Amino acid sequence: MTDSAEQHDGVSRRAQIMLLLASVGGAVSNFGILFVSAKVLDVQENTEFLVFWSLMFGLFGVQSGLQNEATRATTNPSPRGARALVTGTIIGTVSLAVLAATAVLWAPRMLPLSPLPGAATVCLLGMLYPLYVTMVGALGGSRRWETYGLTLLTEVGVRVALVLAIAALGLGLAGFEIASAGGILALVLLPALSPAARRALARRADVPVGRALRNAGWAMTSTTCTALLVTGYSALVAAVAPNASLGDRGPAAAAALMGACMLAVSLTRAPLMMPLTAFVGVAISAFTKHTGTVREAVGRPFLMLGALGLVGACAAWPIGPWALRLFKPEYDLPGWYLASLTASSTLMAWLTILGALALATNRHRLYLGGWCLASAVAIGCLVLPLPLLVTTTLSLSLGPALGCLLFWTALTRPRAHALDTDPAPEVLP
Incomplete structure (x- = not known):
């Protein structure tokens, strides 16, 4: 495919279909992988796999700031x-050094059944994932x-194929951890096969290297808070x-209770957050071209996400407990809890949209x-001496709600009411 066929302001119908398939496929595949792991691994092994899954996607979430900035x-x-x-490359090298140097502190505590293979996989991902998200961001x-x-669709397919192969071979917890990361490891080879990927990696930013690294650092600092609330939340619960x-x-x-809560968070987040995450790059690109008001920019996605969250919450109350027990009979949670988690995912989705708008401008x-406020409130709720179901409900509702309030107040102030898509860049310290 030539550059002229792909490079245009709009998103072609074929590209829209691919993005939809990637987002839906990612959500469905995650359901499938978590279901397979719950059936193959025992309760303690599966709880650790859920922690690893959260660590892996938490790392992806931190480094996704590089994709948004790219x-x-x-x-x-x-x-x-x-x-x-x-x-x-620079960010990947630094990530590898930090993760390898600190592995002795976090691996035995969070991955006690497979500290060596689990930590080695996370460290390798820390080095390679920045290259992957830089390429995807530059493609956008x-x-x-x-x-x-x-690219997104291929990553999903490779991950699912590897996990199913590991399950069939019976290679256990370590095998599941390595296979779950396999999609990213395989796609590092993509630039050797795709001229478009090579051109994306060669594409220049709008600022020199030093400023580009500072901007990427700020974006990843912000997405660290994002990751704590979205992809890395289960690991956060286990830690604090x-x-x-x-x-x-x-x-x-x-x-069993910890594993059930972790799984419930993952299952109730995926239907909204997986597709939304896949389209964040499109949203940022669209917001940079938007010339209307903040309300015009976010009104339609807010209504759509709110409707989906309401329908999902109503369905999760009666269906959720039964669906959760399909994974493991020991995973027994009340319907109100699953409904509240599903409803809170709408707040998280709104927070993501408003954050993309802030970054685009x-x-x-x-x-x-905005994200640090939401994360700080969420962590504060988690450490309260209350039952786990109560603290996680408060954490995932109050934190995002306050973050949304801060974003909305700042973005709709009179001087920022009309979107300025080419503002003078902030002078970052």
Whole structure:
């Protein structure tokens, strides 16, 4: 496919189909992988796999800031700007060093049944994922939406194929962890096969290397808070929730409750957040071209996401407990809890949309502040000496709600009411 066929302001119908398939396929595949792991692994192994899954996607969430920034920065490249490959390589090298140096602190605590293979996989992902998201972000910035969608779709397919193979071979917990990361590891080879991917990595940003790294650092600092609430939330619960929140349960019952809550969070988030995450690059690109008001920019997605969240919450109350027990009979949670988690996913989706709008208008401090506020409130709720179902419900509702309030107040102030898609960049410290 030629550049002229792909590179245009709009998103072609074929690209839209690929993006839809990638987002829906990602959500469905995650359901499938979690279902297979629950059936193949015992309760304690599956709880650890859910922690690994959350660690992996939490890392992806942190580094996804690089994708968002690459999309923004390469939309209007400068001849003196940093090349995407250079930025991604530097960040990947730093990530590897940090993860490897700290592995002795987090791996034995969070992955006690498979500390070595689990930590090695996370460290390798920390090095390679920045290259992948830089490439995907640059594809979005250059409007090569068909290649963008095909890349996301391929990653989903490779991950599912590897997990099913590991399950069939009976390679256990470590095998599931390595296979879950396999999609990203395989796609590092994509630039060798795709001219469009190579051109994306060679594309320049709008600023030199030093400023590009600073902007990417701010974006990833912000998405660190995002990851704590979205993809890495289950790992956060395992790390900070007090033992008192599990009551007087024995080790097996406590592991079952923790695993059930982790799985419930993943299942209720995926229907909204997986598709939305796949389209964030499109949203940022669209917001950079939007010339209307904030209400006009977000009104339609807000209504659509709100309607989906309401329908989902109504369905989750009667159906959710039964569906959860299909994964494991030990996973027994009340309907109100699953409904509240589903409803809170709407708040998270709104927070994501408003954050994308802040980033698209180059308001990095606001983006950071909104997500940090939401994360700080969520963590504060988790450490309360209350039952786990109560603290997680408060955490996932109150935190995003306050973050949305901050974003909305700042973005709709009179001087920011009309979107300025080419503002003077903030002077970041």
